[in-house]
Amino acid sequence: xxxxxxxxxxxxxxxxxxxxxxxxxxxxxxxxxxxxxxxxxxxxxxxxxxxxxxxxxxxxxxxxxxxxxxxxxxxxxxxxxxxxxxxxxxxxxxxxxxxxxxxxxxxxxxxxxxxxxxxxxxxxxxxxxxxxxxxxxxxxxxxxxxxxxxxxxxxxxxxxxxxxxxxxxxxxxxxxxxxxxxxxxxxxxxxxxxxxxxxxxxxxxxxxxxxxxxxxxxxxxxxxxxxxxxxxxxxxxxxxxxxxxxxxxxxxxxxxxxxxxxxxxxxxxxxxxxxxxxxxxxxxxxxxxxxxxxxxxxxxxxxxxxxxxxxxxxxxxxxxxxxxxxxxxxxxxxxxxxxxxxxxxxxxx
Numbered sequence: 001x002x003x004x005x006x007x008x009x010x011x012x013x014x015x016x017x018x019x020x021x022x023x024x025x026x027x028x029x030x031x032x033x034x035x036x037x038x039x040x041x042x043x044x045x046x047x048x049x050x051x052x053x054x055x056x057x058x059x060x061x062x063x064x065x066x067x068x069x070x071x072x073x074x075x076x077x078x079x080x081x082x083x084x085x086x087x088x089x090x091x092x093x094x095x096x097x098x099x100x101x102x103x104x105x106x107x108x109x110x111x112x113x114x115x116x117x118x119x120x121x122x123x124x125x126x127x128x129x130x131x132x133x134x135x136x137x138x139x140x141x142x143x144x145x146x147x148x149x150x151x152x153x154x155x156x157x158x159x160x161x162x163x164x165x166x167x168x169x170x171x172x173x174x175x176x177x178x179x180x181x182x183x184x185x186x187x188x189x190x191x192x193x194x195x196x197x198x199x200x201x202x203x204x205x206x207x208x209x210x211x212x213x214x215x216x217x218x219x220x221x222x223x224x225x226x227x228x229x230x231x232x233x234x235x236x237x238x239x240x241x242x243x244x245x246x247x248x249x250x251x252x253x254x255x256x257x258x259x260x261x262x263x264x265x266x267x268x269x270x271x272x273x274x275x276x277x278x279x280x281x282x283x284x285x286x287x288x289x290x291x292x293x294x295x296x297x298x299x300x301x302x303x304x305x306x307x308x309x310x311x312x313x314x315x316x317x318x319x320x321x322x323x324x325x326x327x328x329x330x331x332x333x334x335x336x337x338x339x340x341x342x343x344x345x346x347x348x349x
C-alpha cells in the first residue's frame with residue numbers, strides 16, 4: 001500500500017513534494033542524468049514556476065487516462081500562457097482538483113460529480129472557479145483527442161457571482177480629480193492621471209500599468225491586451241484625442257523617475273508589477289487615495305479601479321464601441337457585467 005502523502009503534498013503531481021519553501025521532484029532511479037544528475041530536483045519556489053520548469057523538462061503528455069493526467073498536461077501547456085496572477089490561481093485550483101478528482105478515469109466524470117464537488121466545499125466561490133478550470137481542461141481534452149465531447153459543458157448550472165452594480169457618477173470623478181496633492185509628483189497625481197486614462201480607454205489594470213514609453217506612438221497607444229496575448233495575440237491601437245494626450249502627458253510628468261521606460265513607475269523607476277504578477281505598491285497607493293477621497297470630498301461610497309473600467313464601458317455610445325474598448329471577444333460579457341447604468345426607454349404612445 002503506497003505511503004500516505006503529507007497534507008502539503010496532496011494534490012501535487014506524483015513524485016513532487018514541497019520542502020523548505022520550494023517544490024522538488026523525486027527523480028526515478030536511473031533517470032538522474034536527465035535531471036542534472038540529481039535525486040531531488042528543485043522545480044521552483046512557486047507552483048507556476050515549478051510547472052514551467054516541469055514543462056521544459058518533460059514536454060507534453062501523449063496520453064491521459066485520468067483527470068490527474070489531463071490536469072497535468074493542462075498545467076504544462078495551457079496555464080503558462082496565461083497572466084502571471086491567473087497562473088498562480090490556476091495552480092492552486094489544479095492542486096485542489098487533483099486531490100479530489102485526480103484518480104478518476106477521464107471519461108467517468110458526470111455532472112453529478114461537479115455538483116458534489118461544489119456542495120462539499122465550504123468556500124463555494126473558490127469551488128466554482130476551480131470547476132471553471134476543470135471545464136476548460138475538458139474543452140482542451142476534446143481538442144487534444146482524448147474525448148469526443150465535453151462531459152458536463154451545458155449540463156451544470158452552478159450560478160455565477162452577481163455582477164457589481166456600482167456606477168461611478170461624473171460628479172464623483174470631478175471630486176476625485178480635484179483632490180489636492182501634497183507633492184509635485186507621486187501617488188495622488190499619478191492615480192488621477194491613471195483614472196483619466198482608464199476612463200477614456202477602458203484598459204485593464206495590468207495592461208495600463210505595464211505601458212511603456214515605446215507603446216506611445218504617433219498614431220496612438222499600442223497595446224496587446226494581456227488576456228489575448230497568449231491566444232489570439234490581437235493588438236489594439238487606441239487613437240489619440242486631445243484629452244487622452246493631456247492625460248498621458250500628466251502621467252509622464254508626475255513620474256518619480258522621469259527617465260523610466262514605464263509610463264507608471266515606482267520610486268526605483270520599475271514597473272509596479274513584480275515577477276509573480278503582484279502590484280502591492282500600487283494597491284497601497286490606490287487604497288490611500290480612496291481613503292482621502294472618502295474623507296476630504298463629497299464622495300461617500302467606495303469604488304474600485306474595475307468600476308472605472310465599467311464606467312468607460314457604460315459611457316460609450318454603443319455596446320459595440322464598449323466591447324472594442326474593453327477588448328472583449330463577446331459583447332454579452334460587456335453587456336452583463338460592465339454596462340451598469342440603467343437603460344433609458346421611452347413608453348409607447
